[in-house]
Amino acid sequence: MAQPFDHYIDACLEATVSDGGLREDSFRSLIERGRPALREIRGELARGGLPHFGLASRRDDLRVIESLAMRLREDFRRVVILGTGGSSLGGQALVAIAPAAERRRLVFADNLDGGGFAELLADCEPARTHFVVISKSGSTTETLAQTFAVLDWARRQKRPLDLPRHFTVITEPGDNPLRRLADRLRLPLLDHDPEVGGRFSVLSLVGLLPGLIAGLDVMAVRKGAALVFERAIAEEDPAPLAAAALAVGLARERGRTQQVILPYAGALERFAQWHRQLWAESLGKNGRGVTPVAALGPVDQHSQLQLWLDGPADKSFTVITVAEPEPGPMIEPDLIQDPDLGYLSGQSLGAIVKIQARATIETLVDRGHPTRMIRLQRLDERTLGGLFMHFMLETVLAAHLLGISAYGQPAVESSKKLTKQYLAAG
Amino acid sequence: MAQPFDHYIDACLEATVSDGGLREDSFRSLIERGRPALREIRGELARGGLPHFGLASRRDDLRVIESLAMRLREDFRRVVILGTGGSSLGGQALVAIAPAAERRRLVFADNLDGGGFAELLADCEPARTHFVVISKSGSTTETLAQTFAVLDWARRQKRPLDLPRHFTVITEPGDNPLRRLADRLRLPLLDHDPEVGGRFSVLSLVGLLPGLIAGLDVMAVRKGAALVFERAIAEEDPAPLAAAALAVGLARERGRTQQVILPYAGALERFAQWHRQLWAESLGKNGRGVTPVAALGPVDQHSQLQLWLDGPADKSFTVITVAEPEPGPMIEPDLIQDPDLGYLSGQSLGAIVKIQARATIETLVDRGHPTRMIRLQRLDERTLGGLFMHFMLETVLAAHLLGISAYGQPAVESSKKLTKQYLAAG
Known part of the structure; x- marks a missing residue:
């Protein structure tokens, strides 16, 4: 070919x-x-490693997200992706080739900005909006902050939202703050492959779920x-x-x-x-x-x-x-x-x-x-x-x-730690 | 202060x-x-030069664009700015601080892309859209191409548009292709100060007209x-x-x-x-x-x-x-x-x-x-x-x-010339 x-x-x-x-x-x-x-x-691929490359030839793992995407397309006017960096850019790059009407189904909230996020929420019809929260580590500050802002907004509606219907959470298996939150609120969870780093995740559900929501042929x-x-x-x-x-x-x-x-x-x-x-x-x-x-x-x-x-x-x-x-x-x-x-x-x-x-x-x-x-x-x-x-x-x-x-991004850890310290110190 | x-x-x-x-x-x-x-x-400013700096203290020149902006806000739902580089970025930077509802009045078509421009036109309500064409030289390929595409679209409508009502043209005085086109079609014209280069034009009508349309205090x-x-x-x-x-x-x-x-x-x-x-x-x-x-x-x-x-x-x-x-x-x-x-x-x-x-x-x-x-x-x-x-x-x-x-951008001339040559050669 x-x-x-x-x-x-x-x-x-x-x-x-x-x-x-x-x-x-x-x-x-x-x-x-x-x-x-x-x-x-x-060699590593033959031994089952490097799944970000291996995903290219997988065909078995799409069924779950295909049916999820179909349901989201039917039930909601808009899907907001909460995620930053590698949790967002692959999906954005893919969705960009869909026709305008399909692209508009999706909003990628990849930056944190007080005014901007307030505008985004003001622009959502609560009953017709679904939120997909993506954080591999489950501890990304921006994504968690946005998620809590949405949770508060959801309960303030005249008819408070049924959270499990309006949220999908993607994070890696094992214990982490986002997963604990999803468990507590009974939000549907999908696994982020722990072996696939965010910026290499475009061929996984992280990139392909948004693609499917936009009606693209992800196969x-x-x-x-x-x-x-x-x-x-x-x-x-x-x-x-x-x-x-x-x-x-x-x-x-x-x-x-x-x-x-x-x-x-x-x-x-x-x-x-x-x-x-x-x-x-x-x-x-x-x-x-x-x-x-x-x-x-x-x-x-x-x-x-x-x-x-x-x-x-x-x-x-x-x-x-x-x-x-x-x-x-x-x-x-x-x-x-x-x-x-x-x-x-x-x-x-x-x-x-x-x-x-x-x-x-x-x-x-x-x-x-x-x-x-x-x-x-x-x-x-x-x-x-x-x-x-x-x-x-x-x-x-x-x-x-x-x-x-x-792989990895060791240098940014100190800045992340400082942010948490300063916020904790008030 | x-x-x-x-x-x-x-x-x-x-x-x-x-x-x-x-x-x-x-x-x-x-x-x-x-x-x-x-x-x-x-010294140059005192002698009346460097108008891109001098504009900061001018107050007399805004009346025309203030009343134009008011009319555009009243008569149209959307204003599309056709212009690229310095004809667009200043306005975009300014309009970005307006509230979402005001920002949405404006669309900046700064890139050329066949599919993208077709989508933009498909998304416009003809009767409620106004086009502001900005090119200092009056010969910018992208902006002219977009303008001709809009002119064709305007005449294809069931009720063809009254062009002078739907267009405003901003270009420098003197003879140039955009000005000749505006003259032929009797489109309203505003002068781009020939002494203010595009990337220094944000304090002129080029940046401030979009700002006014978005309801900002340009003074x-x-x-x-x-x-x-x-x-x-x-x-x-x-x-x-x-x-x-x-x-x-x-x-x-x-x-x-x-x-x-x-x-x-x-x-x-x-x-x-x-x-x-x-x-x-x-x-x-x-x-x-x-x-x-x-x-x-x-x-x-x-x-x-x-x-x-x-x-x-x-x-x-x-x-x-x-x-x-x-x-x-x-x-x-x-x-x-x-x-x-x-x-x-x-x-x-x-x-x-x-x-x-x-x-x-x-x-x-x-x-x-x-x-x-x-x-x-x-x-x-x-x-x-x-x-x-x-x-x-x-x-x-x-x-x-x-x-x-x-000032000036001498190196890009050869690429512009090549483009015109190749297009002319077919």
């Missing part, structure tokens, strides 16, 4: 972008160094992911390994310490945010890492392109394009009477965006900036699943090349 | 954050070098801006100069080549985006510049904090907090029966966010990362006006210290 996208890396190498690019020999040697990691992944998401995974495991120089080698090599040898992910598709804006967390939390350790920059084309041509082209030469670029984008409205030739605007005549908005991406890529390369291209045939569940898998693999392989663990 | 915010920079200096911070003598010498720029601003925006400007011009070491010196010095001497703007207030998310463009386009020239990073607290603690704390030591931080945030919902003590969650009891969501900001600042400083703090008393028009002015001054002063012009 055809791969869901093509991956072009020539314009990241010295032969194409001169000293903005990586030397071929450095590239080769990094690839060599990455191969054992790929073999390790294969296709997994199939796209499996396809990319199988090729990566089978090939000698698979795309995720080449990309990891480039990111690490370009940072180390060329000072390209930031990687800009620039999709030309509005629906991939949240995908770039999902990637930003994945990459930042996985690789930002021991003074190492490459800073991910989430961008969006063409709008960021009007805010960031000047800096990218002519500012410090410290960035590499990943431009994601769609070969067959939704055309959207067409610019009807009879409306164009101005010869200066003849270039717009008969174009669809989608076609203009495609051309803008091409012009940006050529300009970046022309200025000597390392630029990789990912070209999707179209933007659908299968492609997005493939992208999720590609970037998860790329991240884990880059961690290997940097000599760090892709 | 009290300044709309406090600005603390101690934790950017070596005395506080050790070799993460700037040496006091480097800091002093950069400030010395910046003073002439401040005098120059004062207070200007008053806040004027207050900050007057202090900056009067003082020896004003805050924007100190901040510019720090940004430039930290990049040059400490390798802090990225500046993270991290507000702990949902309503400042778009402000950080506005700043990102201002800073990137103004300073990213001749291989110089500092890369701006737009972030949001607390949500980015769950996506970026690990990288910031323990990744490469290449960033400085600007944390913006609100002393009196909207409290939002309170966590009622009787809901907390779990001793592990006692720390949440009786807290408002706003108070939790305040504490989280404090914990993040302390953790950043503790790890030796240069961190400036901007503390707003509250989030309102006056404060936001002050922030706009502060950061515009800071940007212009940083450009002076980098030896480049803050």
Whole structure:
């Protein structure tokens, strides 16, 4: 079956972008160094480990969330997802490809803000709103705070809400504050796989339940992911390994310490945010890492392109394009009477965006900036699943090349502890 | 009158954050070098130049847009702003502080995307929608393409729209494609000051018209801006100069080549985006510049904090907090029966966010990362006006210290030309 996208890396190498690019020999040697990691992944998976990769080929575990999603779609107008970071971004990235009417079923409350959350609640019809609370550890301050705010709101209604009907809780098994709360209030509980970290959870129920609520074909998401995974495991120089080698090599040898992910598709804006967390939390350790920059084309041509082209030469670029984008409205030739605007005549908005991406890529390369291209045939569940898998693999392989663990986020613990201390001190 | 915010920079200096911070003598010498720029601003303003600063004290020019905004509020349910980059971000940043019901009057179509724009139009009630087209040059591809799409949609309605009633066009005087189109279709036209660049246009009608449509007190925006400007011009070491010196010095001497703007207030998310463009386009020239990073607290603690704390030591931080945030919902003590969650009891969501900001600042400083703090008393028009002015001054002063012009964006021209060529070639 055809791969869901093509991956072009020539314009990241010295032969194409001169000293903005990586030397071929450095590239080769990094690839060599990455191969054992790929073999390790294969082995661990065979031993039943790395479920965030293994989920791609699972088919048995979806029934529960499929029937839950169907019920939520029938019984409620709106589903609010309470969760932050990895409990939210995968679902957001996925739901973004659903049609507007489907997307509007879901609200992702990922930030904490007093005024903002009050507005969110004021905007909910109590009887027709369901809340899905997601926290792997069951102790995320923001998510718990939001949950208590909703519980108070629920009991203040003229007709207080039947909580077990209006809540679903996703957290890992074992004892934790969120699970204890759910038990006390008899809220339905689903297990977050303790072996799947938040930012790697998009192929689990954490990402797929929101996808199902938005009416998406989540099996296709997994199939796209499996396809990319199988090729990566089978090939000698698979795309995720080449990309990891480039990111690490370009940072180390060329000072390209930031990687800009620039999709030309509005629906991939949240995908770039999902990637930003994945990459930042996985690789930002021991003074190492490459800073991910989430961008969006063409709008960021009007805010960031000047800096990218002519500012410090410290960035590499990943431009994601769609070969067959939704055309959207067409610019009807009879409306164009101005010869200066003849270039717009008969174009669809989608076609203009495609051309803008091409012009940006050529300009970046022309200025000597390392630029990789990912070209999707179209933007659908299968492609997005493939992208999720590609970037998860790329991240884990880059961690290997940097000599760090892709999992965990040890540095943020002190800030979390301080918050709890200060709050407890009043 | 009290300044709309406090600005603390101690934790950017070596005395506080050790070799993460700037040496006091480097800091002093950069400030010395910046003073002439401040005098120059004062002089040019006196000669009638630099209208983006001068607008802060103007009061005479608002009448036209005030009555326009009042009419649009009365006659239409929704106003769609067609414009990108500097034609959009200032308005977005301002409107973000309005209540939800007011914010919903406005839709900012700042990106081009075929499917997305089709959805936007499908969602508009034709008779109750007004379009404000903003392009300083009058030749922005995205904005023109959207405008033609709307014109076609408008004539396809069962009752085709009376265009002059449904459109307002803002562009600079003189001949340009958008103005010719407006003339041909007899669309009402307002002048974009040709001396005010897009990313510096927030205090002009470009930013203030959306603000007025959202019911905001735009005079207070200007008053806040004027207050900050007057202090900056009067003082020896004003805050924007100190901040510019720090940004430039930290990049040059400490390798802090990225500046993270991290507000702990949902309503400042778009402000950080506005700043990102201002800073990137103004300073990213001749291989110089500092890369701006737009972030949001607390949500980015769950996506970026690990990288910031323990990744490469290449960033400085600007944390913006609100002393009196909207409290939002309170966590009622009787809901907390779990001793592990006692720390949440009786807290408002706003108070939790305040504490989280404090914990993040302390953790950043503790790890030796240069961190400036901007503390707003509250989030309102006056404060936001002050922030706009502060950061515009800071940007212009940083450009002076980098030896480049803050105005213009010469590097993006080639990409724009390529786009038009490719589209014309079909």
